Amino acid sequence: MFLVGDIGGTNARFAIARTTDDQGIVISDFEKFNAQQFDRFDDTMNKFVEGIGVRPSLAVLAVAGPIHNGEVKLTNRSWQLNANDLSRSCRIDEVCLMNDFTAMAFSVTRIGDDSYIDLKQGKALDNAPMLVAGPGTGFGSCLLIPSNGEYHAxxxxxxxSLFVPRSDLDRAVLDILSRKHDAVSVERICGGGYLDELTAAIAEIHGVQTPALTPQEIIENGEAGDALCRDICQIRADVIISSLANMALVGGARGGIVVAGGVARHLSKFLTDKKTIERFAAVWPQGDFLQHIPIRLLVNPLAPLVGAAAHYLRYENNE
Amino acid sequence: MFLVGDIGGTNARFAIARTTDDQGIVISDFEKFNAQQFDRFDDTMNKFVEGIGVRPSLAVLAVAGPIHNGEVKLTNRSWQLNANDLSRSCRIDEVCLMNDFTAMAFSVTRIGDDSYIDLKQGKALDNAPMLVAGPGTGFGSCLLIPSNGEYHAxxxxxxxSLFVPRSDLDRAVLDILSRKHDAVSVERICGGGYLDELTAAIAEIHGVQTPALTPQEIIENGEAGDALCRDICQIRADVIISSLANMALVGGARGGIVVAGGVARHLSKFLTDKKTIERFAAVWPQGDFLQHIPIRLLVNPLAPLVGAAAHYLRYENNE
Incomplete structure (x- = not known):
């Protein structure tokens, strides 16, 4: 058994991973912590370890940020994680850090169909790259490149990458955000970490005061038909789908697309809308490249934990 | 010795390739044919073969279009090429077809520094993907993925992918082209095959009649400072650079970028402009990802021929 973690800008999730005799991975003891309630990451992980009552000798952590020399600064949070320091302060022999989208990507090769909602039917091409991308606090993206019968993440x-406006709402939002930012990225529209700014922009377009709503309230009100909240949810869903089309063309992702990330999961009602999905193939209506690519929404929140475990085991086996 | 060809929407180029004792590739007998002067591709290739006075037993052709089962329909021309049919009608034992951007990409591993103009200094990361992309008649793109010490194209x-407007000129052009097209791609702005439509759009913005100019005249007049032609060249150069930034982010191209294609080559005066290049890193000003990526303009028109030969030899050696 070993500890697995999924450390994002908003939440830190931990669990215990065990391998089965037939190379399967079983996740148990899942617990989620609100990152804002802890000044130091060590405290969060120690609290989890104390809760389970056993101190594991290995921790594999998927972290939302680029890893350099066993160290990572979270992209959307002030935490800095260092594998050696964590090993000491949490009394865990080995701490392994990996990028959360790499973990997310590896989970795709390990989890079943019940972890997904189909957004678009299609026919995945054998031996072609897959794209795993979507918004959580930020907006991660990973290409799975086939190589000698397995995938390289x-x-x-x-x-x-820059957000491409396609509707009147898109253009109005771009105009407002461009006043403050030279470049308006996909992440700035879809990422949970930028929701306040997007909400203010859409309130300005509606000519109303910016409402004080939680992310969850915005989605609930949007689903219930509130015009302002619906626009917020719709632009995020639209931009996810448009940017996936651009990314699929650039990365040759004819092996299929998996939409990942907590925000994507919460926007499922908008992402499953037929009109939203039609934006995908409409990016290149003359070609059949996009038409054939299947898109699935990853709705299993344990996926990054499975992926972290899978990636570690694979790495260990290859050593 | 064997025949190599580079078959685009505008020109067909042929040459003879020879290998040297140290695995080098020497290209000779280069000849360029205007594709419009020939109804059938066979006639073009036969004319070249008759000119050199020797019938080679092998032809390796880099073609602007997707290859399926030894057959390709050119993306921007009515020609359809079939390897078996060509072998018969040109009396060449073996005809091998490959995508022109795959050939272009493979040339990068074979040609010297004098084949390039540096557009942006940087530090290529070892063992990271490279991006080879740019406009000819269309707009090709290829990722070179490192795998076991060599590159996989x-x-x-x-x-x-959709063109991202960033300037007032960009937005005005998008508005005009959007009247006719649901989606306005990077290719539609930069590709040689779409120049008439772009010229008409920019003439409309300038409030003048669409001028009857050849592609070469537009570039010459633009370089000389003519306002209309300068705008045509500038928007193409700007959109090349912006789209390379988006593609580098999506494809993780920290190994460097090579701008390829005949149109890119002809726009060198605009692409080497400091202000144009600054658009690249400005796509993600907060991160240092784009800042470090070097960009080079491929100015050697023989590169696809070298790449076609290199790809064939590698394939043959791996059999």
């Missing part, structure tokens, strides 16, 4: 930064 | 369709 290529962590990318597609969420920082 | 991943032919992509980045040119069909």
């Amino acid at each position: 290529l962590a990318c930064e597609g969420g920082h | 991943l032919a992509c369709e980045g040119g069909h």
Whole structure:
């Protein structure tokens, strides 16, 4: 058994991973912590370990940020994680850090169909790249490149690519955000970390005061038909789908697309809308490249934990 | 010795390739044919073969279009090429077809520094993907993915991704082209095959009649400072650079970027402008990802021929 973690800008999730005789991975003892309630990451992980009553000798952590030399600064939070320091302060022999979207991507090769909602039917091409991308606090993207019968995960930064306006609402939002920012990225529209600014922009377009709503309230009100909240949810869903089309063309992702991330999961009602999904193939209506690509929404919140475990085991086996 | 060809929407180029004792590739007998002067591709290739006076037993052709089962329909021309039919009608034992951007990408591993103009200094990351992309008649893109010490070419369709407007000129052009097209791609702005439509749009913005100018005249007049032609060249150069930034983020191209294609080559005066290049890193000003990526303009028109030969030899050696 070993500890697995999924450390994002908003939540830190931990669990215990065990392997089965047939190379399966079982996740148990799942617990979620609100990151804002802890000054130091060590305290969060120690609290989890104390709760389960056993101190594991290995921790594999998927973290929302680029890893360099066993260290990572979270993209959307002030936490800095260092594998050696964590090993000491949490008394865990080995701490392994990996990018959360790399973990997310590896989960795709391990989890079943019940972890997904189908957004778009299609026919995945054998031996072609897959794209795993979507918004949580930020907007992660990863290409899975087939290589000698398995996949090699290529962590990318597609969420920082520029957002392409396609509707009147898109253009109005771009005009407002462009006053403050030279570049308006996909992440800035879809990422949970930028919701306040998007809400203010859409309130301005509606000519009303910016409402004081939680992210969850915005989605609930949007689903219930409130015009302002619906626009917020709709633009995020639209931009997710448009940017996936651009990313699929650039990365040759004919092997299929998995939409991942907590925000994507919460926007499922908008992402499953037929009109929203039609934006995908409409990016290149003359070609059949996009038409054939299947898109699935990853709705299993344990997926990054499975992926972290899978990636670690694979790495260990290859050593 | 064997025949190599580079078959685009506007020109067909042929040459003879020879290998040297140290695995080098020497290209000779280069000849360029205007595709419009020939109804059938066979006639063009036969004319070249008759000119050199020797009938080679092998032809390796880099073609602007997707290859399926030894057959390709050119993306921007009515020609359809079939390897078996060509072998018969041109009396060449073996005809091998490959995508032109795959060939272009493979040339990058074979040609010297004098084949390039540096557009942006940087530090290529070892063992990271490279991006080879740019406009000819269309807009090709290819990711070179490092794998076990060599590169694997991943032919992509980045040119069909949506064009992101960033300047007033960009937005005005998008408004005009959007009247006719649901989606305005990077290719539609930069590709040689779409120049008439772009010229008409910019003439409309300038409030003048669409001028009857050849592509070469537009570039010459633009370089000389003519306002209309300068805008045409500038928007194409700007959109090339912006789209390369988006593609680099999506494809993780920290190994460097090579701007390829005949149109890119002809726009060198605009692409080498400091202000144009500054658009690249400005796509993600907060991160240092784009800042470090070097960009080079491929100015050697023989590169696809070298790449076609290199790809064939590698394939043959791996059999």
